[in-house]
Amino acid sequence: MSPPISPLPLPDVAHDAALLARPLDWVGMEKIALPVRIADAAGGAVQVAASADVAVDLHDPQAxxxxxxxxxxxxxxxxxxxxITPAGLRRVLQGFVESQQGLSTSARLVLRYDHLLQRAALASAHRGWKRYPVVIEATLRDGHLRLALSLSIEYSSTCPASAALSRQLNAERFASDFANARPLSTDVVRDWLASERGLAATPHAQRSRAEVRIELRPAFDELPVVALVDLIEAALGTPVQTAVKREDEQAFAQLNAENLMFCEDAARRIAAALASDPRIERFDASVAHFESLHPHDAVARVSGRNGD
Known part of the structure; x- marks a missing residue:
């Protein structure tokens, strides 16, 4: 009986010398399915589905x-x-570099997931969930960690020009309907305003979206996703709602009247809020108003640093 044949070692051509010697900026994989644990609004943690990009540099030109x-x-x-914390991201990235046994000196990780936040209605006792797409970018280079958060936030925008034109038509109709009525009582005016005659025109409004990328200072222990969402929504004043009863819809209409804005106004509001946040090193923001008047979008972009 012949002795068993020993299996040959599996070939590993990745260890062969490169045909063209040259270091590479990044090598890795993208869109890897991954569950991750994120901090929730109540101070706990929740597991969510994420998509990950991971890469290291190929520092050795011969590899x-x-x-x-x-x-x-x-x-x-x-x-x-x-x-997920800044300290945890640093540890993971350092592990990626060390796993390459001298081939790499830098590592990069991008995580994408949807952050769900429960939001209270404006006037009623109801609540509902809202989705916020989030991207976390973490890069470790020469021992220095760089972190960035990208957020997508939807809000309502009511056009100031359209509101002014609507007010003019309302005023002209009032003058026409009461041209010969003297004197006017408060009850008569109130009833007229509450009738269909009291609304000659309405301003156009539309769902809008802010896309914000924020580079964070490394001196903080947590990723402030919820805090930054709250900050941006407060600056805009008209975040889209979840649970809505009639009293909530009325309150939302009031918020829109109190926060008339062009896309330029929205961009400046976001910039002012982010520039004063000590957690932020720099930011880039883009807003788009999906016009109901036009078949195209109105957009504005702004960037800045803390203290601008």
Whole structure:
């Protein structure tokens, strides 16, 4: 009986020398399915589905490739039992670099997920969930951690020009209807305003969206997703609602009247709020008003740094 044949070692051509010697900026994988634990609004943690991009630089110009599977396997365990924090991201990125055994000096991780927040109605006792797309970018280079958050927030925008034109038509109708009525009582005017005759025109309003990318200062222990969402929504004044009864819809209409805004106004409101936040190093914001008057969108972009 012939002795068993020993299996040959599996080939690993990634260790072969590169045909063209050159370092590479980033090598890795994108759109990896991953569950992650994030802080919730109540101070606890919740597990959500995420998509991850992970990469390291290929610092060694002679190496053909990186240890790709090591990045994937480490990523699968990275956030299984702990909430995402700046310190945790630094530790994970350092692990990615060390897994390459001298091939790499830098690492990068991008996480995308939907952050669900429960929002109270404006006037009634109801509540509902709202979705906020979030992107976390973390880069470790030369021992320095850089963090960025990208947020997408929807709000309502009522056009100031349209509101002014509507007020003019309302005033002209009032003057016409009461041209010969003297004197006028408060009750008569109130009843007229509450009737269909009391609304000659309405301003146009539309759902709008703010896309904000924020570079964070590394001196803080948490990723302030909820705090920044609250900050931006407060600056805009008219975030879209979840549960809505008639009293909530009326309160929303009132908020829109108190916060008339062009896209330029919305961009400046966001910039003013972000520039005064000590957690922020710099920011880039883009707003789009999905016009009901036009077949195109009105957009504005702004960038700045803390203290601007």
């Amino acid at each position: 053909r490739g990186i240890h790709m599977s090591r990045l994937y396997l480490q990523l699968q365990q990275a956030f299984a039992s702990e909430t």
